[in-house]
Amino acid sequence: MTLLEGKNLTMVFGGLTALDSVDIHINKGEILGLIGPNGAGKTTLFNLLTGVYSPSRGSIYFKEREIKNLKPYQITRLGIARTFQNIRLFGEMSVLDNVIIGQHCRTKTGVFGAIFRPPAVREEEKRVKEKAMEILEFVGLDDAAKEKAKNLPYGKQRKLEMARALATEPELILLDEPAAGMNPQETNELIELIQKVNDAGKTVLLIEHDMKLVMGICRRIVVLDYGKKIADGTPEEVKNDENVLKAYLGAALDKEVK
Numbered sequence: 001m002t003l004l005e006g007k008n009l010t011m012v013f014g015g016l017t018a019l020d021s022v023d024i025h026i027n028k029g030e031i032l033g034l035i036g037p038n039g040a041g042k043t044t045l046f047n048l049l050t051g052v053y054s055p056s057r058g059s060i061y062f063k064e065r066e067i068k069n070l071k072p073y074q075i076t077r078l079g080i081a082r083t084f085q086n087i088r089l090f091g092e093m094s095v096l097d098n099v100i101i102g103q104h105c106r107t108k109t110g111v112f113g114a115i116f117r118p119p120a121v122r123e124e125e126k127r128v129k130e131k132a133m134e135i136l137e138f139v140g141l142d143d144a145a146k147e148k149a150k151n152l153p154y155g156k157q158r159k160l161e162m163a164r165a166l167a168t169e170p171e172l173i174l175l176d177e178p179a180a181g182m183n184p185q186e187t188n189e190l191i192e193l194i195q196k197v198n199d200a201g202k203t204v205l206l207i208e209h210d211m212k213l214v215m216g217i218c219r220r221i222v223v224l225d226y227g228k229k230i231a232d233g234t235p236e237e238v239k240n241d242e243n244v245l246k247a248y249l250g251a252a253l254d255k256e257v258k
């Protein structure tokens, strides 16, 4: 079953076409890889799917509902969560509170409840805290619940980002370069965690430059280059695709010239 479908997605910034008529679909339950050289349009595609931008042209359907004009919080509520290329945590807050904030879109308490805290609100707070602890346990951070987020080592901050995204109870989770800056052991743990998230029934869309990670964990990979989709297939197909090889070779040569 198709969970999300982007049709003819185009995004123009000023004179620059960051995405050009891209068709993409994500099947329920899969881990789909999204790769491409720097500037290929990967993050722009994430920004369209999560409502940060509305596409210049094209449509986005999540569970057959058009979402291209919805706001990010509405899209989160429908069941799409994301993490960012640069970690965005509340560093001064505890690990637990970072996850509790993630759950906010699913809780009922408004300003009145938060100030006067009637029993129903206190009951909800308790449930929210328990749920947040369960999520921390799931990602292996329960021991660090009381620490300040900024004091966690890098690999654990990445896990916390994932925990916060999971707290929104997504069906689809978008991960933007989760392994960036990680050492090999952290990367291995991350691979296990992504697999575990997927085994728990979440569909995953993964942007990643670490080819070993992408090839190892994704059964299907979409490749972008200069805003266009140039390949869509199994790791084996993508690895041997002439256009993909050219795109990466071109990018490597560009870097050498610079």
Ligand SMILES: Nc1ncnc2c1ncn2[C@@H]1O[C@H](COP(=O)(O)OP(=O)(O)OP(=O)(O)O)[C@@H](O)[C@H]1O
Binding pocket: 013, 016, 017, 018, 036, 037, 038, 039, 040, 041, 042, 043, 044, 045
């Ligand atoms: N808000 C914006 N305004 C203007 N140009 C933008 C904006 N966002 C992205 N771009 C441009 O769109 C193109 C695609 O960028 P994008 O960040 O989507 O690429 P990417 O594949 O995620 O790259 P990287 O791997 O380096 O993160 C780039 O040329 C970028 O400079």
